Amino acid sequence: MNRRGQVRFENIVKMHGDFAALKDVSFAIESGEFFALLGPSGSGKSTTLRILAGLDAPTSGRVFIDGQDITASDARDRDIAMVFQSYALYPHMTVYENIAFPLEMAKLSKAAIGPAVQEAARKVAIDHLLDRKPGQLSGGQQQRCALARAIVRKARLFLLDEPLSNLDAKLRLETRTELKKLQRSLGVTAVYVTHDQEEAMTLADRMAVFMAGQIQQTGRPAEVFARPNSIDVAAFIGSPPMNLIPARYSSGSVEIAGSRLETSQKEAGDRDVVVGIRPGAVRIAACGIPATVELVEDLGDTAILDLDCGGTFIRARISDGDIPHEGAALSITARAHDIHLFDPTTRRRL
Ligand SMILES: Nc1ncnc2c1ncn2[C@@H]1O[C@H](COP(=O)(O)OP(=O)(O)O)[C@@H](O)[C@H]1O
Numbered sequence: 098m099n100r101r102g103q104v105r106f107e108n109i110v111k112m113h114g115d116f117a118a119l120k121d122v123s124f125a126i127e128s129g130e131f132f133a134l135l136g137p138s139g140s141g142k143s144t145t146l147r148i149l150a151g152l153d154a155p156t157s158g159r160v161f162i163d164g165q166d167i168t169a170s171d172a173r174d175r176d177i178a179m180v181f182q183s184y185a186l187y188p189h190m191t192v193y194e195n196i197a198f199p200l201e202m203a204k205l206s207k208a209a210i211g212p213a214v215q216e217a218a219r220k221v222a223i224d225h226l227l228d229r230k231p232g233q234l235s236g237g238q239q240q241r242c243a244l245a246r247a248i249v250r251k252a253r254l255f256l257l258d259e260p261l262s263n264l265d266a267k268l269r270l271e272t273r274t275e276l277k278k279l280q281r282s283l284g285v286t287a288v289y290v291t292h293d294q295e296e297a298m299t300l301a302d303r304m305a306v307f308m309a310g311q312i313q314q315t316g317r318p319a320e321v322f323a324r325p326n327s328i329d330v331a332a333f334i335g336s337p338p339m340n341l342i343p344a345r346y347s348s349g350s351v352e353i354a355g356s357r358l359e360t361s362q363k364e365a366g367d368r369d370v371v372v373g374i375r376p377g378a379v380r381i382a383a384c385g386i387p388a389t390v391e392l393v394e395d396l397g398d399t400a401i402l403d404l405d406c407g408g409t410f411i412r413a414r415i416s417d418g419d420i421p422h423e424g425a426a427l428s429i430t431a432r433a434h435d436i437h438l439f440d441p442t443t444r445r446r447l
């Protein structure tokens with residue numbers, strides 16, 4: 098596979114009347130990357146994908162693929178394959194005919210189409226179902242058929258819009274793993290829309306976090322998880338989400354529920370902050386912030402504790418040691434480098 102499928106969005110704005118669905122969106126995707134557009138519903142992910150595919154035109158800004166400005170070019174000339182949430186298979190056609198369809202549109206010969214369809218179907222393990230109609234397939238098989246139809250074109254870019262959301266939980270996990278393997282083996286650039294942070298975290302090489310028509314943060318999933326650059330990203334990523342606690346900072350520590358926790362981030366002077374602590378970073382300790390266990394959610398290998406710290410509510414996830422009982426009194430702490438500080442006004446990381 099040659100190095101192709103690079104994408105660049107430059108200052109893309111999309112207006113629907115007075116409403117800005119995208120407000121100055123810029124990002125770049127490298128060849129061969131699995132890139133996720135992650136964000137809550139309505140944040141502009143699908144709009145971004147549709148503009149990349151050429152199904153929608155931006156109000157302003159430019160889109161480049163492989164260095165070429167394609168903002169004004171027709172969807173059919175972009176060499177892109179798209180897989181949607183609804184599989185959009187042709188119900189009256191067989192699996193074979195569905196997969197062959199893009200090649201027939203491209204006027205390939207019958208002799209060339211047969212082997213190409215076979216190969217694509219084999220890659221997603223539906224080559225034994227070629228004579229069936231979509232209505233005779235399970236949800237997972239339909240999704241594979243849609244993938245095969247995308248693979249068969251050997252397009253330079255794969256766009257996927259919530260492709261797993263119609264599958265049940267178990268199949269979603271299996272298909273997720275297969276999708277990643279498939280993308281790796283094809284070496285194709287993939288742009289993947291999802292509102293599911295776990296899906297983005299596990300699939301993506303890099304991701305852009307969308308909120309209200311803007312990209313809040315771009316980076317590798319582990320980076321974004323470790324250093325969210327705003328309160329909104331911090332609250333969106335991680336399950337359960339980060340504890341976010343209004344507090345006062347002074348001389349290298351923050352005060353929470355009457356106790357002090359040392360921070361590794363140092364600020365000049367005293368100030369109000371929002372303290373972020375991941376549930377997994379909360380430790381049960383001999384001395385620290387006094388807490389009462391309100392609720393225990395035992396998940397088997399981990400447990401989620403809802404803690405009442407003198408009126409401040411903190412969630413902890415513990416994965417080893419004895420699980421405390423509901424009603425137990427204990428104390429908690431967190432290591433200095435696990436404490437994130439945000440500005441309550443700008444909502445940005447300090
Ligand atoms: N044709 C349209 N007319 C008006 N508003 C639209 C249109 N298409 C999308 N929007 C709005 O733009 C915003 C972004 O939509 P979308 O990109 O589909 O979000 P996402 O995929 O992140 O859920 C939403 O608020 C949606 O209601």
Ligand SMILES: [Mg+2]
Nearest residue numbers: 142143144290
């Ligand atoms: Mg969408």
